Amino acid sequence: MKASLLVMLVLMFSVIAAACGDTKIETVDVIREITKEVPVEVIKEVEKIVEVEKIVEVEKIVETVREVEKIVEVEKIVEVMAQRDKRELVFAGLNWDSALVQNGVARYIVEHGYGYPTTQIEGGTIPLFQGLRKGDIDITMEIWLPNQNAAWNEAIKDGQVFSVGRSLEDNWQSTFIIPGYIADANPGLVSVQDLKKDEYKSLFTEPDSGGKAVLIGCIASWSCRAVNEGQIVAYGLSDHIELRDPGTAGSLAAAIEGAFKKEEALLFYYWGPTKLAFDHDFRRLEQPDPSTCANNDPVNGCEFPAANILIAMNTDLYADAPELIAFFKNWDWSAGNQLAADGWYGDNKDDYDSSEEAYSATGVWYLKNNDAWKTWVPADILANVEAALANES
Structure with a gap:
């Protein structure tokens, strides 16, 4: 169609030219441009926003879930140290009042506070100290130094005994x-x-x-x-x-x-x-x-110096009764404590069938009527002793 239009335009221009000027025949080369339509694949990028309402059919799936209570048993293994058997502890029953009065007090606390049964073997310094070295005696409330210096130093060197605290003071x-x-x-x-x-x-x-x-x-x-x-x-x-x-x-x-x-x-x-x-x-x-x-x-050949009086234990008690070490380290037997307890014992000893009963009763009296000992033990031990004392007549 474009070619036809072009031919017509050329003819029109030729007529006009003939009419308006001298007649002159001019040969004109007509070049016909023929455009051949050839199918061409054109990719046109068009940006177009189209609202599309799309209906999608959804399949509704109902899933039934069964709730299952799952009980899981867990075996919990707790490592617990086996409770140590509390064996009977043997005190040295040194044959003088200050040592035996202290035994009465200490044995009550050890028995009712810490749960150890106790007994005592009576005798003199020399045989009872040998017993302490061998382990026949566990606790001695009075080691008098320098009186026992030689034997004490030898026993320490041999690893048989150890000191846990001070005993009779102001001596x-x-x-x-x-x-x-x-x-x-x-x-x-x-x-x-x-x-x-x-x-x-x-x-x-x-x-x-x-x-x-x-x-x-x-x-x-x-x-x-x-x-x-x-x-x-x-x-x-x-x-x-x-x-x-x-x-x-x-x-x-x-x-x-x-x-x-x-x-x-x-x-x-x-x-x-x-x-x-x-x-x-x-x-x-x-x-x-x-x-x-x-x-x-x-x-x-001189006067006795002020004695260093110790509480001593056999070394087996490091393993057998370690909690007693702190107790005896806190022990504080002053002159006031001794005179009070010794005085009560002297006034009341004839009311008992044996000296051991009298010293035990002295221990109960002292614990009931004095507060100093309450700082020697932890709270749970104090509670145990006080509960036991409440049942004493």
């Missing part, structure tokens, strides 16, 4: 004590050396002592006995003094009580703080200071 001891009324009547009797003088030595002689002054000293099973003997030799008194064994602590105390009651002369060994020393006027004869002796050891 003293002397081999040469006289009643106050004798000292007042004999102002020249001041020193142990004065016992060499007949006028003073004669105060303490007995019909069977061969003119020597009788000294009632430590019993043979006490470590202080060797100190008594050493002092007599060191002071040059062997020809002037006869050392006698009272046999028991009770007999020693009875001899002292009897002499004071009758105001008789008596030369004797004793220690404090004790009710006996508190109740009576004891005068100690002068002796050289402990610093003048080798190793401060009175056996070499």
Whole structure:
């Protein structure tokens, strides 16, 4: 169609030209451009927004879910240390009041607070300390140093015993004590050396002592006995003094009580703080200071230094009763505690069938009537002891 239009236009221009000018025939080359329509694939990118409402058929699936309660059993393995059997613990029943009063208090706490059954074996210092070393004794409430220095140091070296705390505090001891009324009547009797003088030595002689002054000293099973003997030799008194064994602590105390009651002369060994020393006027004869002796050891001829009195355990208790170590480390047996408990024991001991019952009762009395011990134990142990005390008559 485009070609036809082009031909017509050419003819029209030719007619117009002929009409308007000289007749001139001009040959014109007509170039016919023929456009052939050839199908061409045209990719046209058209941006067109068409809203289409599409209906999609949805298949509704109803799924039935069955709820199942699943119970899972879980086996929980908890590692628990096997409860240690609490075996019977054996206390040293040292044969003097301060040690046995402390036993009464300590055993009650150990039994009712910590749950250990206890017992005690009575005897003197030397055999009971050997028992502690061998494990026949578990706990000793009084180890007197320096009296027991040699045996104690050996046992420590051998790993048989250990110290867990301090025992009787504010202590003293002397081999040469006289009643106050004798000292007042004999102002020249001041020193142990004065016992060499007949006028003073004669105060303490007995019909069977061969003119020597009788000294009632430590019993043979006490470590202080060797100190008594050493002092007599060191002071040059062997020809002037006869050392006698009272046999028991009770007999020693009875001899002292009897002499004071009758105001008789008596030369004797004793220690404090004790009710006996508190109740009576004891005068100690002068002796050289402990610093003048080798190793401060009175056996070499000087006064007893203030004793270091320890609570000791056999080393088996590290494993068998470890919780008691902290308890005894907190133990604080002051002079006030001792005098109170010892005083009650002295006033009430005759009401009981045995000395062990009397000391046990002393322990109960002390725990009921004093608060100091409550700081020695943790809260749960305190509660146990107080519950037990509530049931005591």
